[in-house]
Amino acid sequence: MQMGQMQASKRPRDESFPVASLVLSRAHRDAVLAFYRFARMADDIADAPDLKADEKLARLDSLEQALVEGDPKIPQAAQLHAVDRRYGAGLVEARDLVRAFRRDAVKxxxxxxxxxxxxxxxxxxxxxxxxxxxxxxxxxxxxxxxxxxxxxxxxxxxxxxxxxxxxxxxxxxxxxxxxxxxxxxxxxxxxxxxxxxxxxxxxxxxxxxxxxxxxxxxxxxxxxxxxxxxxxxxxxxxxxxxxxxxxxxxxxxxxxxxxxxxxxxxxxxxxxxxxxxSRDTDITAAAVRRSGSSFRLGMKSLSADRRRAIHAVYAFCREVDDIADGALPSWEKRRFLNEWRREIDRLHRAPETPIGRELARASSLFRLPLGECHALLDGMETDCQERVRLADDHALNTYGRRVAGSVGVLSIHVFGAPTAQSFAQELGHTLQLVNILRDIDEDAALERVYIPLSRLARHGLHDAPASVLASDPRFARVCENLADEARAGFAAADEALRRLDRSSLKPAVLMMESYRRILDRLVARGWGTRSGKLQLTAVDRLQLIGLAVRAA
CATH class of the missing domain: 1.10.600.10 (Farnesyl Diphosphate Synthase)
Structure with a gap:
């Protein structure tokens, strides 16, 4: 059978997405169908199971030449050639497709x-x-x-x-x-x-x-x-x-x-x-809705502009955290985080993503310190490692400052309390301690241990597979000590709030109270009988809503 007489393996209606739908004008639809028929022929050559690679490449070369010349012996090529002569579109794009099909023939x-x-x-x-x-x-x-x-x-x-x-x-x-x-x-x-x-x-x-x-x-x-x-x-x-x-x-x-x-x-x-x-706000708001985070309660108490800005901050945090936690090679994760570094660097010029555009708006309105976005990305780089261990308290504090303190500093600028930076950093550190205690088993499954090795060594524990460390009875005593530090951190935050404008920090206060409840439940459950990730109950959420109403 000659190439021009080949039977196409698919028709436009067999494709997953519209090819030449009825919404297009008739003239444009005919041109699209000509493009489709040529592309379908080239694709079928590349996918032909009975042809060797050399034969596929030879046929694709002939097809491309027929397209350039408008050879009537191959109607699919001649028709697209005519489309290009009429509209100035088709030839360049189809030749790019042929390049792709050549790859399919050999790769x-x-x-x-x-x-x-x-x-x-x-x-x-x-x-x-x-x-x-x-x-x-x-x-x-x-x-x-x-x-x-x-x-x-x-x-x-x-x-x-x-x-x-x-x-x-x-x-x-x-x-x-x-x-x-x-x-x-x-x-x-x-x-x-x-x-x-x-x-x-x-x-x-x-x-x-x-x-x-x-x-x-x-x-x-x-x-x-x-x-x-x-x-x-x-x-x-x-x-x-x-x-x-x-x-x-x-x-x-x-x-x-x-x-x-x-x-x-x-x-x-x-x-x-x-x-x-388009509404970039829909994308950032959807990220908040999907999260189910208790932080949503605090966000709802903000004015429209501030709520939109904190949605942007949260969506960015969620995006990079998902990269770090995803089932990808570690070097791919770092590549995607570097793409976000470039996006942060161009926020005030021409951001390319919906989240970037929303962050740019928030930064313009509330003077966000964008260096904190890079600090968060530094923390996510730690999480990208195939095996995470922190050597000592200095490493823990640095990690907490990056992944939690950065979010706190960005947030207080949105809340309208930029002078509360010390409070934001210290509270962020405390919340991160609770995160570490709450997510022990989830992190261990990813070969992550965030309790410093120096603390484990004081109890006779030395580096080992994460699941082995987390299941050792001595690990529970280290958790108790970390819980005591978190409790002290909440007490220090309470004291700091006496000197700050509590009303402007209401979202942070609600977040703090959510995490305090989680810590209380973790302590009550104990560290040797962990069973799944602990979450706030419906009663907890109702009580927090009541707290938000009273603080309004």
Missing amino acids: TRYADWAELTDYCAVSANPVGRFLLRLHGESETAHGPADALCTALQILNHVQDCQPDQKRLDRIYLPVSWLQVAGGETAFFEPSNASLRRAVLNGVLDRVDGLIDRARVLPERLQDRRLRAQSIATLALAQRLSRRLRSCDPALTRVRISRADAAMAFLRGLAGAARPAS
Whole structure:
């Protein structure tokens, strides 16, 4: 069979995301279909199981040459050539796709996230660039369009991880990430669901970040029909990400339902009928809602501007903490933290993320000391280590200052009490001690021990696997001493509050009281009979709400 007569493996309606939906104009839709047919032909060549790599490369070369010349012998190439002559879009982008398909012909593994996203830059992003050029859109849409296309591509990689591996021996998920789950074989082993889920969630965390970056795309588009399709596509991407979090794509293919597609289509039509606007505040507020943190009670007591600012601070903290705790290689974690360092450094120029834009606004309004963001990132670097041990009290104090004191200092600027810096740092240290005591077993599972080795040595304990240390009866006595320090820290905070404006520090006070209750429950439970992570009860939360009302 000649190349131009090859039967396509898929049709536009078989794809996970809209290809040439009815919301586009007829002329543009025909051009998109021409682009799709060419891309589908090239993709089918790269994925053909009965062709060797050399034959695939030769066919892709011929296909690209036919595109450049508009060879009528290959209708898919000739039609796209004609589209490019009419609209000035298609040729460059399709040739980038051919570059990606050449990689598929010879490459079956990707080492890390950077290598994967570099592949997406030629296998997915050109599709968005083609649509933008076809509709005469501004370059300001390129960044968010690239983010969306990369997100869609990686969602498809997760969605198809099992058939890609079985049919083509091709795995797009980074090899180094799979090693966290024990390697490729262990990752795809049906019984290893929990290990696989940790890695998949790490991938989806990065995808969700890309989707968040893409949410400004509709407001940057002038063509109402393209705007409608972008809104629908964003909705479908979010929906598929949520489904992939709740289902296991290594066991069954996860799909978007017809109801999901219909709802996204209606959302797109509704969005096209009015000026588009993204709300970065939705993203930071959602991070707070998902957390379930007791700090939410204190946030609600703030004015609208201050609440919006503390949401930004909290979302940033949550984001970098999730990176440090994720099931990723330690060097990948550090790379992602460094991306946040660069984002902090450009806050007052051109932040690229929704959280960054909200932090920039908060910094402008409340003069946030952004060095504290870097201090927090320094603390997260400690958590990125594959094995965490603190040598002595100085190391503990330094770590606490970075991961908790930094948050306290940022918060008091938002609260309107910047002179309470000493109080914020000392309270942050106390809250971190409670965190350490509360999360002993959870941290031990990650091979982390935050109680200094010098303290353990006083009780005859020496460095060992974290689970061994945490289960030793002598470890409980060290915990008792640390609990006494935390109690003393709360007493010192009470005394400091007598000299400060307690009303402006109400969110901090509510946070302090939440943690004091946790400490009381930890002490009452004892240190030798730990059973899971202790949480505040519903009664505790009601009492804290009452405290907030009385303090209002």
